[in-house]
Structure formats: structure tokens, C-alpha cells
Amino acid sequence: MSKIGNAIHEIHHMDLIAERDQWVNAIHPLIKFVITIVYIAVVVSFYKYDILGLAGMVLYPLAGFILADLSFKDSLKRLRIVLPLVCFIGIFNPFFDRIPVEILGIRMNAGVISMITLMMKGVFTVLASYLLIATTTIEKLCYAFRLLHVPKILVTQILLTYRYITVLLEEVNRVTQAYALRAPKQKGVHFKVWGSLTGQLLLRSMDRAGVVYESMLLRGYKGSFDYIGSKAKVRPQDIVYLLFWIAIFALCRKVPILVVVGNMVGGLFV
């Protein structure tokens, strides 16, 4: 499938799993958004050599994926965009940060550790965002943004963009396919038609915007409207869910949970 076809498929797929009738999906979007932001902030705040402390943060994505019935495989696809950049930045650490350290009897550069923690951070943060968007539809997230006092005009604009992304992706897909069929040996769009191909798409989109505007006008639009339909309330169990995770994050941040548990288990045998 083409890149654009993939993107359309991805949007439909994400929406499908975000709409499933499950209790994780039913948690208030604001709660899930806050947990995600806090989680990501805590993950990235770990010191660059604190590999064991950071490892404890695996708990949230692990638990979340199991509870929400999500496939790790699907989410790993999303890493393909993030990991190259993170690796590009991280790969230099072993060369520039050459303080010798010893782990499990192996001598290595401190840079290797910081590179690994950086990659772990990359993976954890992507998993956490995936967990959010795979259990929360864009409309619900936008409702959370409204509760956070993001201006109406911005939220409306985000939702309108979301509404028309699939429409325009399909249009772009048709145009590029029609182009490719008549230009079989080219990988992309030849520079002679850069302007006309994209420009025509742009003008058509502008016309479409004009029709959408007319459609709004004919139905009483006066300059602003509220896009949000379902207005969920925060339930007590949502608060419990929030406090539970915040407590776990705080614990993981303060105590190297894996080491502590390991010592306890070790103590049983010694």
C-alpha cells in the first residue's frame, strides 16, 4: 500500500480502537491526558545515567497495554519515526562521553548508558502517547482541551482539520496514483508539475472550504460554534485511577523500585 493509503488506514484503525467499549476507554479524557503528560515528564526527567530507575517506568505502558487490550506490535510501528532521530542524537554519546564504568563486570563508556536511557525514554514516551490516543478519540481529547481552557477557535480548527484529513488524503491519493499510472518510472512528482499538481489540489481545497462555509451559513452559522457533543463528567473511579498512577510515578521517581524489589527477593534466599 502507498504511504498515503497507509496513513488513511492508520487513521481509521486508531479511531476504531479508540472507540471500543472498554473501561480504559471510558475513563475521562482529561484524566488520561494528565496522566500521559505527567508520565512523559517524569520519564524524561530521569538523569541520563539512571538506567535502573528509568526501567521502573515500564510499569505504566506495560499495565496500560494489557488492560486496554492493545497490541505492542502495532505500537512499535510508530517508533519508526521517533527512533531514527533519537538514535542519531544518542549514537554520539558513546564516543564523546568516555567515562569508564563497569556494569555486571563489563567495562563500558558512560556514554553507552546514556545512549540506552535515551532510547528507553524514546520508546516509553511513544508507548505512553500511543496508549492515550488508542483509548481516547480525538473528539474526546479536544473536549479535554476545552476543559483546559484552550480557546474554542483553536479546538474547532483542530477538529475541522481532523474531519477533512481523510477527505483530502483520499483526494491526494487519487491524484498521485493517477500521476504515477501515467509516469511509471518516476518515484515522486516531477519538478515541472510541482506547482500545477499541488496548486490545483490547493485551489480545489479552497473551493471546498467555500462550500463548507456556505453549508454552515445556510444552517445559521454566525462566526463560532461548539464542536463538542458528549460532555462526560469526571467520575470517582477516574480520580482513583489518576491518583493511583501519580503515586506509582512518584514512587518510581524517588525509589529505584526494581532494585528495592530485587534486594527484597534476594534477601529471602540469603
Add this chain to the structure above:
Amino acid sequence: MSHIHIDVQNVSFGYEKGKEILKDISFHGGENDAIGLVGANGVGKSTLLKLLVGLNTEYTGSIRVEEIPVEKDMLPQIREKIGYVFQDSDSQLFMSTAYQDIAFAPRNYGFPEEEVERRVQHALEMTGITHLKDKQIFKMSGGEKKLVSIATILSMTPDIILMDEPSIALDPRNRRNLIHILNSFDHLKIIASHDLDMILETCNRTILMADGKIICDGPTKEILTDKILLEENGLELPMCMQHPVIR
């Protein structure tokens, strides 16, 4: 005379000066009229429909909807009475779910939320799509989108419905369904279409246009059976009246 009617008198219109798209159009539409607006591509059918809802107000002549002149200041009142179904459903439906989109107009007209809900439910029932209530627009088929488009205007309980090519891109079953829905709406409706068979089944009166002018205005069964008249104006007999040619 009943209160539901449209009067168009000597209307001419052009986007640029000297290039008139509509020339001296006059007709009257009454409460029980179902008018099919037919004509070849580019004769000005859509332009005429847009004038009726005031999307262009720089015309000459007079257009009155239930005695209200179609002028800038009067548009909110007029648009409360007329529902317009666009040719392209994707442009008409800009909200995320069917419910949101159907509720858009009643909310804009300031109805309380319970009334909005009642109206949406009624519109969904009239178009037989209660199961689509919370479905997202971008996941709908062309037929579903068309029905939702119609529901979006029915939620304002309009006196008059205008439609631009409603049956285009519908499969036979959806088209049949559309015809049923159109026939269940018994107020004034004007339908611009190339689907002459549909016009035949839904409209008792037909206006034939060519080159920006009304060529002929009369009972559908007379106009759409007049082979010579239709062919002179870039059309053909409806399919059901042609002898099938099977190769």
C-alpha cells in the same frame, strides 16, 4: 394561497458583468409543488438554487420566499424556512458525527438542548438512519452521507427543500431509498438533477432550462416524454422510456 411558496420574477444573474449565467428567469412554486429542474451541464441549475437561498444576492429582478425578499438582511429568516442539500456531502457535513452535524442548525438557532435532541431524533427517523446517530462521518459510505445531509436540513423542519443532484453517486438501492424519502416530504421541493428517471418518480412538475433561460415549465409527464424537446436541449428521454439496447 397557502403560506409556503416561492416567487421568482425576471431574475438575471452573472458573476462577471456582461456574462449572464441566468437570463430573465420567472416562476412560481406553491406548497404542493415538486419541481424537477433539468437541463444540460452548465445551464445554471445550481446557480439558480443558490440564488434562492441567498448565497448570491447581486441579482437583478425579484426573488421572494414566502413574501420575504431574498436580501442580505433577511437571510436568517429565509434560511430557517429553506433547506439546501449540496451535491457534495463531504462539504456539507463538516462535523464529526451524524448527531453533531444534524444538531448544528438547531443549536445555531438557539433551541434548548432537549429540543435539539428531539429534532435530531425526528430527522434521523424520517430518513431511516437512527442506527447512524453516533457514527463518524468520515467512516460513512456515500449513501449514508447523503441521507445524513438530508437529515441535517430536516432538523430545522423547513417549509421548502432544495436539492442539487441528490442521486449522484448513489447505488441503486440507496437511490430507491432516497426516492422514498423525497416522496414522504410533501411540502415544496425543487430538485436539480440529470437523473430524469428519479425526477419522473418524485416531481409532478418540471422546469427545463437551457443557456440560462427557462425553456419550458409544465407537468413532468409532458416534458419528460417529449423526445424532440429534450434532445434539442442536450437531454434524452428517461431510461425507462427508451427501448433497451442490449449488445
Add this chain to the structure above:
Amino acid sequence: MHMADALVAPAVAGTMYVCSAAAAAYSVKKVRLENDPKKIPVMGIMGAFVFAAQMINFTIPGTGSSGHLCGGMLLTALLGPYAGFLTMIGVLLIQCLLFADGGILALGCNIWNMAFYGCFLGALLIWKPMMKKGMSRGKIILASILGCVLTLQLGAFSVTVETLASGITALPFVTFVATMQPIHLAIGFVEGLITAAVLVFVYEARPEILFASETVKEEKARFSFKKTMVILAVAAVVIAGAMSLVASSNPDGLEWSIEKITGSTEVENEGSVYDTAEAIQETTAVLPDYAFKNSDSALGTSFSGIIGGLVVVGVCVGACYAFKFFKKKES
């Protein structure tokens, strides 16, 4: 160009969120003042257009590679700086949520690096002044290329500074900048050419939809320009202040790299290795029994960590399945 969450420290991310939010708030006010109801649908659909058009591969003549459209500059030329900026926020947010293209925490950085420079500077420093005395093909091409190059240069530089201030990379500042800037010069040039091609087409077909095609009242333009510069200056001070705070609390942040530029060139310098080693020691000393150290206990700690990891993960997975089992039974 999209920053990942892993590359920013919370303080840096927070600072950039504040700056982007300020620019967004100002834009919202401006767009509201314009009071053009048609703007909202146009912004929404143009956002979707940019999103879709950025997926088209444009072949770069003479090379095997392809370039993409620069959204910020294009939106600026169509909608003006404020509406363009808000539209870009929508595009970046959806890219980040749906495709993991840029992180949620790093969104503030991404908005600043891509949307702010492209829309505000692109419009106010380049597009508006150049188009003041009427448009032409040549001017549009030049403005597009200049705008995209400027946007990407500043964007790339900001990425460098944000990453270094976050203490993520051990890469020296100079090396980092020396890699980032030339790459993005080339990308900016290509993006500029593509954007120019599209805008020229629009100019020839429907010039009226380009921003500022009617001469804007000069006084008004100057007023908003001045105001933007003030905002920019304030933002610069806030960013610089926050960054220096981050840097001073973080021995490996900016200060470290600045030290690299100003003097100590040797990476293998005895002293610096000692300093950094001590810094590691200090942080790990807070929790004496954990993390690696160059001592006998290091082996034990790492071992505990691995055992603990297995146990914790096991318990977590078990607990989750149990929870799910009981939830199902309940319903």
C-alpha cells in the same frame, strides 16, 4: 525536524510550551479581531490540505531523493501569520497524536520551531514587506525560498539548543550546529522551491486568495510588526533565562557545551572526565545502594535490579490480567 519527547527535559519543554501558548493566545486574539467568519472553515480545511500535501513526494531533479512541502510558509502566504499559526498548531498536534510524529511533551518546542518561525517571521519579516508594493512571480519565488530557508535554519538551530539545554546529548555544540545547519539549508532550499511552485501557480490562477494581495493599511501592518517584535524579544529573554537555569542545574547542559566552544577542546581532558565522573557520583550517592558505581557493590546492585525487574514485571502483568478477569466477571 519533529522533536521527540525523549529529546527534551521537562523544563525546556515547559518553557517552549509557555512561549508557543503566548504566541497562540496572541494569534487567537488577532483572528477574533479580524472577525471573518469564513476564516474558520478555511483554516480547518487548509490544515487538512497541508497535512495531506506534505505526504506528496516531490522528486528533486538530479538526485534520487525527494522533498516535501513547507507548511508554515505556505499557510502564511494564504491565511496570514495569525490564522496560519493556529492552523499549523492543529496540523502539528494531529501529526503528533495520530502518527507519533513529534512528542506530546515536545509539542511546544515543535510549534515554536516550525510554526512560529514559519508563520510569524516568514510573514512579518519576509512576505509582508516584500509584497507591500504588489506581487510578482519573482517576488513570490524569492520570498518562498528565503522564508523556508530562514524558517528551517532557525528551526534547526532551536532543535540544537533545546536538545543541548536538555542535557540529552554529549555531542559538542559546535559539531551539532555544524551538522544541523547545512543539512537544513539544503532542505530549506528545496522546500522553498516546492512552496514557490505552488504559490506561483495559485498566483497565476487565483491571485486574490493570497495573503495581503490587496495592499494592507501600512500603519496597521507596522503596528502588528512592532508588537510581534516585542513579543519575540520577551520570548527570547524568557527562553534564555529558563535555559540558563536548566543549564546551571545540569552540569552536562549548555554550560558544558559552551565551555567546549570557548576553551577546553580536548574531549579526553583529564579534568573534565574527573568532573563528570564526580557529577555521576553525586547523583548516584543520593541512593547509595543503587545504580552502577566503580566498586564491588556495582555487580550486586545491577543484579538486584535485574531480579527486581523480572519480579515487578511479572507481578504487574499478573495483576493486570487478574484485574481484567474480575472486571469481565463483573459485567
